[in-house]
Amino acid sequence: MSDSYRVAILGATGAVGTELLELLEARNFPVADLKLLASERSAGRTMSFKGEDLPVEAVGDRSFDNVDLVLASAGGSTSKAWAHKVVDAGAVVIDNSSAFRMNPEVPLVVPEVNPEAAATHRGIIANPNCTTILMAVAVWPLHQVQPVQRIVVATYQSASGAGARAMEEVKTHSREILEGESPKPGIFPYTLAFNLFPHNSPMTEVGYCEEELKMLNETRKIFGASELRVSATCVRVPVLRAHSEAINLEFEQPFPPAKAKEILATAPGVKLVEDWQANYFPMPIEASGRDEVLVGRIRQDISHPCGLELWLSGDQIRKGAALNAIQIAELLVERNWLQPATELSYK
Amino acid sequence: MSDSYRVAILGATGAVGTELLELLEARNFPVADLKLLASERSAGRTMSFKGEDLPVEAVGDRSFDNVDLVLASAGGSTSKAWAHKVVDAGAVVIDNSSAFRMNPEVPLVVPEVNPEAAATHRGIIANPNCTTILMAVAVWPLHQVQPVQRIVVATYQSASGAGARAMEEVKTHSREILEGESPKPGIFPYTLAFNLFPHNSPMTEVGYCEEELKMLNETRKIFGASELRVSATCVRVPVLRAHSEAINLEFEQPFPPAKAKEILATAPGVKLVEDWQANYFPMPIEASGRDEVLVGRIRQDISHPCGLELWLSGDQIRKGAALNAIQIAELLVERNWLQPATELSYK
Numbered sequence: 001m002s003d004s005y006r007v008a009i010l011g012a013t014g015a016v017g018t019e020l021l022e023l024l025e026a027r028n029f030p031v032a033d034l035k036l037l038a039s040e041r042s043a044g045r046t047m048s049f050k051g052e053d054l055p056v057e058a059v060g061d062r063s064f065d066n067v068d069l070v071l072a073s074a075g076g077s078t079s080k081a082w083a084h085k086v087v088d089a090g091a092v093v094i095d096n097s098s099a100f101r102m103n104p105e106v107p108l109v110v111p112e113v114n115p116e117a118a119a120t121h122r123g124i125i126a127n128p129n130c131t132t133i134l135m136a137v138a139v140w141p142l143h144q145v146q147p148v149q150r151i152v153v154a155t156y157q158s159a160s161g162a163g164a165r166a167m168e169e170v171k172t173h174s175r176e177i178l179e180g181e182s183p184k185p186g187i188f189p190y191t192l193a194f195n196l197f198p199h200n201s202p203m204t205e206v207g208y209c210e211e212e213l214k215m216l217n218e219t220r221k222i223f224g225a226s227e228l229r230v231s232a233t234c235v236r237v238p239v240l241r242a243h244s245e246a247i248n249l250e251f252e253q254p255f256p257p258a259k260a261k262e263i264l265a266t267a268p269g270v271k272l273v274e275d276w277q278a279n280y281f282p283m284p285i286e287a288s289g290r291d292e293v294l295v296g297r298i299r300q301d302i303s304h305p306c307g308l309e310l311w312l313s314g315d316q317i318r319k320g321a322a323l324n325a326i327q328i329a330e331l332l333v334e335r336n337w338l339q340p341a342t343e344l345s346y347k
Numbered sequence: 348m349s350d351s352y353r354v355a356i357l358g359a360t361g362a363v364g365t366e367l368l369e370l371l372e373a374r375n376f377p378v379a380d381l382k383l384l385a386s387e388r389s390a391g392r393t394m395s396f397k398g399e400d401l402p403v404e405a406v407g408d409r410s411f412d413n414v415d416l417v418l419a420s421a422g423g424s425t426s427k428a429w430a431h432k433v434v435d436a437g438a439v440v441i442d443n444s445s446a447f448r449m450n451p452e453v454p455l456v457v458p459e460v461n462p463e464a465a466a467t468h469r470g471i472i473a474n475p476n477c478t479t480i481l482m483a484v485a486v487w488p489l490h491q492v493q494p495v496q497r498i499v500v501a502t503y504q505s506a507s508g509a510g511a512r513a514m515e516e517v518k519t520h521s522r523e524i525l526e527g528e529s530p531k532p533g534i535f536p537y538t539l540a541f542n543l544f545p546h547n548s549p550m551t552e553v554g555y556c557e558e559e560l561k562m563l564n565e566t567r568k569i570f571g572a573s574e575l576r577v578s579a580t581c582v583r584v585p586v587l588r589a590h591s592e593a594i595n596l597e598f599e600q601p602f603p604p605a606k607a608k609e610i611l612a613t614a615p616g617v618k619l620v621e622d623w624q625a626n627y628f629p630m631p632i633e634a635s636g637r638d639e640v641l642v643g644r645i646r647q648d649i650s651h652p653c654g655l656e657l658w659l660s661g662d663q664i665r666k667g668a669a670l671n672a673i674q675i676a677e678l679l680v681e682r683n684w685l686q687p688a689t690e691l692s693y694k
Binding site: 150151152154156170171174175178189190191194195196197198200202203206207208209216229230231233235237238239240244246248257276277278279280281283284285297298299300301302303304307309311 | 498521536553554591627628646
């Protein structure tokens with residue numbers, strides 16, 4: 001019998017937490033024991049795992065005793081508050097928040113790109129930002145053939161990137177607008193239904209919001225490419241799930257689109273979606289619930305001899321968050337970078 | 348008493364036609380007589396102008412007798428079929444379709460940019476594509492100070508760019524999805540509600556769709572800048588009205604954002620919308636029904652020393668189509684580039 005692990009999900013009731021739970025089951029991760037942790041507010045609920053109803057517990061000082069692996073997705077402040085306690089308790093945390101991503105002692109991992117980085121962990125491994133993961137999966141295979149110099153990217157980010165309640169707000173507001181009412185903003189600063197706006201993460205001094213700078217800084221760290229230049233415009237759109245990105249790449253030499261397509265057709269985590277005759281390319285409704293990042297519309301940039309344009313849609317809750325975290329966990333298990341539980345066995 | 352003109356709207360019942368009618372009244376264009384023309388299917392309806400119900404007539408061979416000015420917005424094939432008959436009848440046509448835009452004998456006019464071009468008309472003046480007009484209004488004031496070399500633009504185009512029925516389809520499909528049903532595509536090839544997809548205009552050999560090439564070719568013609576390079580990714584989004592654009596500009600020398608803001612704050616047809624503290628920038632719901640193109644998020648491109656990023660939202664039915672056409676008509680009147688009617692006077 002193979003090793004199995006005592007796992008905790010911190011933030012189990014959120015959009016990503018729910019997905020983590022589903023993926024642990026669907027991918028048959030070797031779970032010896034599973035603990036569902038959330039805030040006081042969500043405690044007392046139950047969630048189903050392999051046919052059993054598990055209680056959601058409020059996170060507390062003893063939550064991480066007898067745990068090997070914590071999958072955290074409860075926001076940056078929660079991660080900052082608990083991650084070191086997880087490590088002190090002897091477990092490894094794969095953190096979906098931005099709290100530790102740029103910490104030089106914390107590996108930032110996309111398994112298709114830099115799996116080796118995970119080997120250096122000291123108890124915390126960071127999961128990158130959703131838009132960064134999707135872009136990294138699509139661009140890395142090309143970057144390996146010829147290093148990309150500059151990226152200009154515009155995003156089309158769905159409501160659920162701001163959580164399950166944001167997705168509900170878009171539905172409610174859409175209903176209200178269709179009935180002739182004027183919705184009141186709640187989660188988002190402005191109504192997103194039938195509207196869109198630049199991403200509302202905190203603005204920085206350079207005129208880019210934090211979400212946009214993540215696409216620069218995190219991509220540099222994941223690629224190990226400190227010279228890479230990235231200018232992002234991040235925009236929230238009234239799509240329920242899955243993000244899309246219009247990506248303009250500049251190389252030092254021309255990158256033939258046919259070669260890029262050939263590479264991406266077999267790249268891990270990528271599905272090439274292009275039917276030029278039918279004008280059929282990646283769409284968020286088709287990316288929703290899928291593991292792969294859908295990539296297409298690969299074409300020579302007509303404005304730059306060394307430019308390449310591409311378009312992608314990817315499920316930001318799945319590959320952009322939960323799936324990537326589970327893949328990191330699988331990597332730790334496969335490479336023996338995580339201590340297994342020896343005594344307990346789930347089912 | 349000032350001169351007045353016998354006007355016809357061809358395609359009066361469409362989204363742009365309806366707007367043309369409203370603007371003729373709202374801007375008090377000197378109308379001596381107004382004829383509403385449409386296809387056989389729409390004939391017989393009435394539409395209101397200055398308190399009077401006017402009949403919609405089916406367009407026919409005698410439709411342009413005793414007409415000075417035709418505002419055409421009934422699609423390329425209708426314009427191709429009728430424009431020369433309008434000219435033969437002695438009238439001037441301002442055409443909103445793509446039929447004549449790239450014809451070297453036809454001026455392509457954005458009044459804020461190249462009003463003088465209208466003087467050279469031989470009976471036909473073309474109104475540019477909506478995305479092009481919005482971008483031209485925002486970029487031209489900067490281009491005059493320092494010529495822009497290259498533009499990388501990603502668009503967020505609303506449903507109504509495909510007509511009034513497309514807008515209704517998005518509403519209907521949204522309702523169906525909210526009720527758990529699966530909508531059937533009709534106007535658009537795929538469901539746009541809670542989804543988005545690359546613009547479905549015909550694909551060309553270079554991998555750009557026609558809509559995208561318009562942003563290159565029309566901008567070159569309007570700016571008189573044959574060397575300008577433009578790479579566009581055009582995307583349809585589930586917004587009812589007003590298009591948005593993420594625009595990356597490259598100049599030969601750095602273009603200080605403060606200078607760009609100063610220029611755009613007083614540029615004709617532009618409203619600078621930026622509250623960095625509040626993360627408040629142009630949004631399509633706020634651009635809808637407005638004359639100005641809302642421009643904001645002007646920032647130094649962190650990926651290029653001579654780059655400048657900006658973001659805009661503009662009403663593509665109004666400034667992107669109907670208003671621009673009316674402004675061309677007003678220009679013809681002001682500069683005396685149109686023969687007035689002498690006998691009739693509307694009211």
